[in-house]
Amino acid sequence: MHWDDTSEQAAFRDEVRTFIAERFPAGYRPDPAAEHSLEPEDVWGYNWPVDRFSPDPDRRDGARRWAAVLAERGWITPHWPKEFGGAGLSSFEEFVLHEEMMRARVPTVNGIGAFLLGPTLLEHGTAEQKAEHLPPIARGERTWAQGFSEPGSGSDLASLRTTAVRDGDHYVVNGQKVWTSLGQYADWLFVLVRTAPEAPKHRGITFLLVDTATPGVTIRPIEDIRGATPFAEVFFSDARIPVRNRVGDENRGWYIAMTALSFERAGIGATVKFEQALKRLVEHVRANGLGPDKAAVRHEIARRYTEMRVLYNLARHTVSEQAKGGVPGYEASVNQLFGAELAQRIARTGTAVFGQDARRWDRTGQPLAAAFTHLKFDAVAATFLGGTTEIQRNVIATRGLGLPRS
Structure with missing residues (x-):
């Protein structure tokens, strides 16, 4: 498939590059000691939701x-209609914008709200919810x-047990959520709750918007590996959530959630991150040698480059489907699965180059600031973040290939 820019896309790409060069705040520099939040569009040294509250x-x-x-251009939410603060860009323009931001190593802004919740509200929200x-x-x-x-309800999300009981104009919510990415920095949450305990598990779930300042909502950070x-x-301990914060009908939240998950990004962020990591690795080995097993390491790096280009083409395919008016379905699972496993292979390839030095965690004075050692730890979670490998394969098999469920 031919992925060269059209003349219009090339002109827009130049516009984005110029904008970043001229408008990115000069004093906003990477923090070399910071760990990113594991999201694909994170840029090393930046964590925008955390940075906005930095001391x-x-x-x-x-x-x-x-x-x-970014908001001046509508580029925080580039694909949204202009009436809600977006830029009305095409899917390909949005793709180019994020690709160039990643290549320039500047942070994107407001990921989960902009790319999951926002499109969901545009499709299912009330006029009041959109305006608010x-x-x-x-x-x-x-x-x-x-x-x-x-x-106990991660891969089998529909088995969730957090309850919401209607009490007049409010739902009273009790239960627990876990693995909430950057939840301690969020102003609001969108949550799934069980409103019909006796209904089949997919049919008794409701989608609620929750202000984190609500009494009865407590958020505690989790330390990772x-x-x-x-x-x-x-x-949630008797947290009272207004009924007006329900998205869609009561007990139909599972279908709203599936809409939200279909708006996952095309995967360009991970592709560019992997490309940059491999480029730095190649520069290092050219300057310092490959070690005793040169042929094997050279072969592994070549394979990673090939796989990285495959991931790029998967991302372009997904955005081309969006450009035709489609909503990504199993394609998102293909991207997630391939990208997650590639993250682990790239980490293993990089640490193999450094041998015993790959055991060193401290970034100071280490080759490439111990980047591949840290990537190896990051990648441990890759195959279950956003849905386990097993779940992704099931989605691809049933929705993509049409195979029977049993």
Whole structure:
């Protein structure tokens, strides 16, 4: 398939590059000691949802100024209609914008709110919900986190047990969510709750919008294998959530959630991150040698480059389907599965180059700042973040290939 830019896309790509060069805040620099949040569009050294509350005034000011200049163009939510703060860009223009931001190593803004919740509200939200929630996301003023997974209800999400009981104009919510990415930095959550305990498990779920300042909502960070805290657990204790914050009909939340998950990004962020990591690795081995097993390492690096280009083409295929008006279905699972397993293979390839040095965690004074050692730890979670490998294969088999469920 031929993926060269059209003349219009090439002109837009140049516009984006110029914009980044001229408008990215000069004082907003990477933090070399920071661990990113494991999301595919993270840029090493930046974590925008965290940076906007940083005690470092330069980092805090830079994060907020960057959101403001992106919002001027509608580029926080580029594919949204202009009436809600978007730019009305085509799917390919949005793809180019994020590709160039990743290549320039500048952070994207407001990921979960902009790319999961926003499109879901555009399709299923009331006029009041759109007016209340979409403009603050588009301005970079309100961040969101996803409250789906629970202890014992991760891959089998429909088995969730957090309950919501109707009490007049409110739902009273009790239960727990876990592995909530950057939940401790979120202003709002979108959560799945069980409103009909006796119904079949997919049919008794409701989709709610929750202000994290609501009494009865407690958020606690979770430390991961690296010592970082990219996740949180959320506890609900008689939290009263207004009925007006329900998206769609009661007991139909599972179908709303499936819409939200279909809006996962095409995967360009992971592709560019892998490309840059491999480029740095090749530069290092050219300068320092490949070690005793040169042929094997050279072969492995070549395979990783080939796989990285496959991932790029998968991303372009997904965005081409969006451009034709389709909603990504099993294609998102193909991207997720291939990208997750590739992250682990790239980490193994990189650490093989460094031998015993790959055991060193401290970035200071280490080759490539111990980047592949840290990537190896990051990649441990890759094959279950956003849905386990087994779930992704089942989706591909049943929805993509039409195979029977049993």
